[in-house]
Amino acid sequence: MALSGIQIYKFLPKTNCKKCGFPTCLAFAMKLASREVELSLCPDISEEGKAALETASRPPIRLVTIGSDSKKVEVGNEVVMFRHEKTFFHQPGLVLRISDTEPQEVVTSRVSEVAAYSVERVGLQLSLDGFAIQNKSKEAASFVSCIETVRAKTDLPLVLISDDPGAMGAGLDKTAKSKPLIYAATSDNWDKMAELSKQYQCPLAVYEPQGLTELAGLVEQVNKAGVEDIVLDPGARGFVDSLSLFTQLRRLALRKSFSLLGYPLISFPGEGAETLAEEATLCAQHIAKYSGIIVLDHFSPAMAYPLLTLRLNIYTDPQKPMRLEAGIYPINEPKADSPLMVSTNFSLTYFSISGEVESSRWPCWLVICDTEGLSVLTAWSAGKFDAERIAKAVKQFAADKVSHQRLIIPGRVSVLRGELEEELPGWEIMVGPPEAMGIGPYLKQRWAG
Amino acid sequence: MPVVEVPLEKWTGKIREVTLGGNGRKRVVVGGEATLPFLHFEGSIPNRPAIAIEVDDCQPAWSPHLTAAWGDVVADPVGWAKKAVEYGADIIALYLKSADPDEQNSSAAETTKVVDKVLSAVDVPLIIYGPGVAEKDNEVLVAAADAARGQRVALGNCEEKNHRTIAAACIASNHIAIARTPIDINLAKQLNILISEVGLSPNSILMDPTTGALGYGIEYSYSIMDRIRLAALSGDAMVAMPMICTVGEESWRQKEAIVTSGVPDSWGEHEQRSLLWEEITAVALINSGAGILVLRHPKTVELAKATIDKLMAR
Ligand code: B12
Ligand code: SF4
Numbered sequence: 001m002a003l004s005g006i007q008i009y010k011f012l013p014k015t016n017c018k019k020c021g022f023p024t025c026l027a028f029a030m031k032l033a034s035r036e037v038e039l040s041l042c043p044d045i046s047e048e049g050k051a052a053l054e055t056a057s058r059p060p061i062r063l064v065t066i067g068s069d070s071k072k073v074e075v076g077n078e079v080v081m082f083r084h085e086k087t088f089f090h091q092p093g094l095v096l097r098i099s100d101t102e103p104q105e106v107v108t109s110r111v112s113e114v115a116a117y118s119v120e121r122v123g124l125q126l127s128l129d130g131f132a133i134q135n136k137s138k139e140a141a142s143f144v145s146c147i148e149t150v151r152a153k154t155d156l157p158l159v160l161i162s163d164d165p166g167a168m169g170a171g172l173d174k175t176a177k178s179k180p181l182i183y184a185a186t187s188d189n190w191d192k193m194a195e196l197s198k199q200y201q202c203p204l205a206v207y208e209p210q211g212l213t214e215l216a217g218l219v220e221q222v223n224k225a226g227v228e229d230i231v232l233d234p235g236a237r238g239f240v241d242s243l244s245l246f247t248q249l250r251r252l253a254l255r256k257s258f259s260l261l262g263y264p265l266i267s268f269p270g271e272g273a274e275t276l277a278e279e280a281t282l283c284a285q286h287i288a289k290y291s292g293i294i295v296l297d298h299f300s301p302a303m304a305y306p307l308l309t310l311r312l313n314i315y316t317d318p319q320k321p322m323r324l325e326a327g328i329y330p331i332n333e334p335k336a337d338s339p340l341m342v343s344t345n346f347s348l349t350y351f352s353i354s355g356e357v358e359s360s361r362w363p364c365w366l367v368i369c370d371t372e373g374l375s376v377l378t379a380w381s382a383g384k385f386d387a388e389r390i391a392k393a394v395k396q397f398a399a400d401k402v403s404h405q406r407l408i409i410p411g412r413v414s415v416l417r418g419e420l421e422e423e424l425p426g427w428e429i430m431v432g433p434p435e436a437m438g439i440g441p442y443l444k445q446r447w448a449g
Numbered sequence: 450m451p452v453v454e455v456p457l458e459k460w461t462g463k464i465r466e467v468t469l470g471g472n473g474r475k476r477v478v479v480g481g482e483a484t485l486p487f488l489h490f491e492g493s494i495p496n497r498p499a500i501a502i503e504v505d506d507c508q509p510a511w512s513p514h515l516t517a518a519w520g521d522v523v524a525d526p527v528g529w530a531k532k533a534v535e536y537g538a539d540i541i542a543l544y545l546k547s548a549d550p551d552e553q554n555s556s557a558a559e560t561t562k563v564v565d566k567v568l569s570a571v572d573v574p575l576i577i578y579g580p581g582v583a584e585k586d587n588e589v590l591v592a593a594a595d596a597a598r599g600q601r602v603a604l605g606n607c608e609e610k611n612h613r614t615i616a617a618a619c620i621a622s623n624h625i626a627i628a629r630t631p632i633d634i635n636l637a638k639q640l641n642i643l644i645s646e647v648g649l650s651p652n653s654i655l656m657d658p659t660t661g662a663l664g665y666g667i668e669y670s671y672s673i674m675d676r677i678r679l680a681a682l683s684g685d686a687m688v689a690m691p692m693i694c695t696v697g698e699e700s701w702r703q704k705e706a707i708v709t710s711g712v713p714d715s716w717g718e719h720e721q722r723s724l725l726w727e728e729i730t731a732v733a734l735i736n737s738g739a740g741i742l743v744l745r746h747p748k749t750v751e752l753a754k755a756t757i758d759k760l761m762a763r
Binding site: 028036082083084117118119120121169211212215216217220238239240243246247248251252256258260261272276277278283284285288289300302303305306307309310313314316318323337352359364375378382435436 | 451452453454455456484485487488489490562587631662663665666667668669671672673676679702704705708711712714715716717719720721722724725726728729732733736737748752753755756759760761763
């Protein structure tokens, strides 16, 4: 847990020498507590004080980076159990597992397909984050050649899976610059895996299914060998064991500052599932409940799209709904006589309509009111999308853009029609369909007709 | 070796148990948890989340793919309810949509006949929903409550505006009220208090904190349910009712579930996508405390049941 200024102050020299640039040690401690300055500004702190503060002030769950600067996934550094307490910060990396026993053409085509996959939602491009390559053949040569095959198609982050340090070393030799995650150090091979992790400066997964005490013991040894960038696999594979263990691990890290287990987690939903749908379901649970890296065994766009959507939803900051600027938005190059519609500035609302209008190919103007990021009905109920506001936005934004006086309002707020006719004298207020999906057909029938 | 002691929460509260059915009919008990969802290591979880399957009293205008999964029975609430039981429904959620003035505007006498028939056709408990139009809701629900006397059904929705009527009907015939509020813990608590003040026992209330589907507000539902559950376990008995989520209705309203063509290739194959849309909404919400899931597609039901089996296995 983060330390308070007073707690930090105890470790400082208490001489108020001002060399740090602050008038007193306490003032400096306060700045440290709010993470505005670095401890290194104080030249006089003792080694013990420094060590104590570094351990105590480090984040409860370490931030681990997989991949190189250009293509990376950062996981960990979470500070709450529940998203409403603050927010979840680093969404889990979703990677697809490839086995080195698969024929090269198969690997090439899957990797190309998945690396190129991306789906648009609320104006964002969502995609998978990388690949896990499994040394199923148990041969170093096949592992290396599979890594090369994957690398020929993508520079996305990798997880290298092998329990053989020889094969792992050979694999790392090919791709160490891209900083893959090494999976995994076990009670049998941890010393050699830790060596590789240090030599190639790559993060290391630690696998120990015996229990959390055993897992912490193994992490301690790996730490002592000099490895800090760690990802944990407590061996849970099914629904209930992963929920329990992942919850326990996060509690230990956040509530007990148990630093040996203060690392992001990795999960393998395909191993705990019997069907593709079940794998997707378990993956969904892992997204909501605390996984850091999720290794999938199957990929289909129809599975990826809902999972990526859930990840986006769960990792959205609850304090800040995604929203856009109020204003007038042209879609499909509208002219002065093109249809004019109005809606709210909640991103989801905007992109639902703009997507429909785009695919209908109708040129349209869309006036967006500032509703503080609320959807149509929510904003209407909260009094933030009323006739007065709509009229004001229309006058402000549309006056110099359209030559007609016809306004289409969302079907869900058809009740606003009368009031709007009063607020916008001379205008024809048209009630659109309740769902964005109906916009295309509606325009065809009602605007043209 | 460092010794790991898992921190256990010392919850002072417990979720109420609400019993549907009984009296010759199968009994379904929901709630009763003394900890967060499926954390068996920390407290007892005596009852599994129950699955209710939606059955409408008039043919629904659903996505053809969803209607096809049920076949001809969608034209007949009795056959539909029976089939839903075969497909694993713990509860039938009967929607009296025909009473909607914009639909057939059927009378309370007519909808009550349907309630009667469904009650005698199946032996699982019922949830009965009105058409969602204030006046008509009261009419058909009050009549249904009377017809179902002794069967301990759940009646919805009981909202701020009609809570007196619905609560009174529940008191008169020993039924359960589904208290629905729009994603707000304070409103949820307030409505439970109002309903209790009318005289309905808190053990006869289910809470519907409003479901947002995946991609359409699920994060709000998820978090409000987390908050409600935490408050309940921390001792606030007026939010300690089991929660019900209308997952099917919300998921199958979304474009992702309905539309088969003219969407980006990246959305993938329609059948799989639409099923996962419902299933993923469901799994996220049982993880934040749902006690009853109201679902639509038989395959989602199967998958959700398998998931719940696994989450309940110790
Ligand atoms: C998530 C949610 C919230 C979130 C906010 C989300 C947000 N950023 O807006 C929170 C939890 C904060 C919230 C709060 C409230 N909510 Co709310 N909320 C919802 C929920 C679950 C989903 C809303 C949503 O995101 N929809 C998706 C978006 C994309 O839909 P949309 O904006 O309507 O857009 C669609 C169409 O309208 C159409 N469209 C949009 N623009 C246009 C334009 C034109 C021209 C056309 C033709 C079509 C069109 O296209 C879109 C896609 O089809 C709904 C219930 C539900 N399941 O739908 C309730 C709901 C909207 N909320 C409701 C209420 C009452 C409230 C509160 C007032 C409760 C309260 N008293 O505190 C508060 C108000 C907030 C405040 N005081 O600040 C009610 C509204 C009741 C009503 N019929 O008026 C609903 C319907 C729930 C209910 N059944 O009671 N809510
Ligand atoms: S430099 Fe160090 S010792 Fe000097 S005032 Fe700052 S904190 Fe205190």
